[in-house]
Amino acid sequence: MTTAADVLILGGGGAGCSAALHLARRGVRVILLERGLVGSQASGVNHGGVRQQGRHPAELPLAIRGRRMWDDMAALVGTNAExxxxxxxxxxxNATEEEDLLRWNAMAAEYGIVPRMIGRNAIRADHPYFSDSVIAGSLLEEDGSANPRLLTPAFAKAARAAGATLLERHPVTGMTRAGDGFVVEAGGKTFTAPILLNTAGFWGGEVAAQFGEVVPVTPLSPNMMVTEPLPLFCAHNLGVVGGDVYLRQISRGNVILGGGRGESDPAIPASRPLPAPTFSAMERAIEILPHLAGAMVIRSWTGIDGGLPDALPVMGPSHTTPGLFHAFGFSGHGFMLGPVVGAVLSELVLDGRTDVALEGFDIGRFARQDAPEADIWKTRLE
Known part of the structure; x- marks a missing residue:
């Protein structure tokens, strides 16, 4: 039996479920295929940062539009995901990192983003819990955080209510382009549509390769942990230049922190945090927040995301296959972008354009001789 749709979506993360919702609300017949459960990989196991600060210049316009969506999230999907x-x-x-903050702030001002730079004396007065290792900070007050466990299921629920079909536990076993459309085998069934959206995370590389577009995507498993509840001390979402540790304290007092990488086997798929990077992240957290010493870590976890050499996603139309659109490889910082990526994909499909510049995400960049490598924006401000 073959089931026909207007658009097939591969991958039930934040971007895929958002695309399903936006397309369904415009009257499109949508079928989304997810190998596990919606939000069970990168979209649901991350730190929960909702930030524009520290973004690569190519990604900043997308993040700015994405941040505006978070103000209206409850109206869109019934919850603001905390x-x-x-x-x-x-x-x-150190002084080099402080220079990096100043340089990024100067670049961001061109986009209308104006963080507040905090020098050594002020950061001591405002945040007495920091150690002497912290010499400066950059505060972007409109950024924040949310609960990644809540966001993608909310988009999935809203998409289904809008008429989209979301099929979990439907691993894709085959796909091809036939005639004017695509044929996808999943869960023992056959699905067809003239449009295919590739939002499959790390596995998006396999989808792209199936249509002749090879992307150097690698599995990325961020090492995450959470402490016991502690007395409230810091309301901000904290990061460091270089991204080797990041943390936030939630209203119940628990501190959610991350740093380093776990291990994974995407073929199963399975992932797990590792002791060495976990301890290393804890040590770095204590270096900036000494009173975390002795706090009990009650849980650790990870998942599987797709990482790319320049830490920028692939996003936009295929170069080889009409009707195929990609959005994958968000390299550990795609949680807050999921809703806007889905909206942009729906615009590309239905309107043939979007108001966000996508040139920096073009899949063809990896086939050129000047293929991108890590640059200063990635290595120091990720």
Missing amino acids: FEATGHLKLAR
């Missing part, structure tokens, strides 16, 4: 504009405070631990 989003709070707590402010994102990025810390510098």
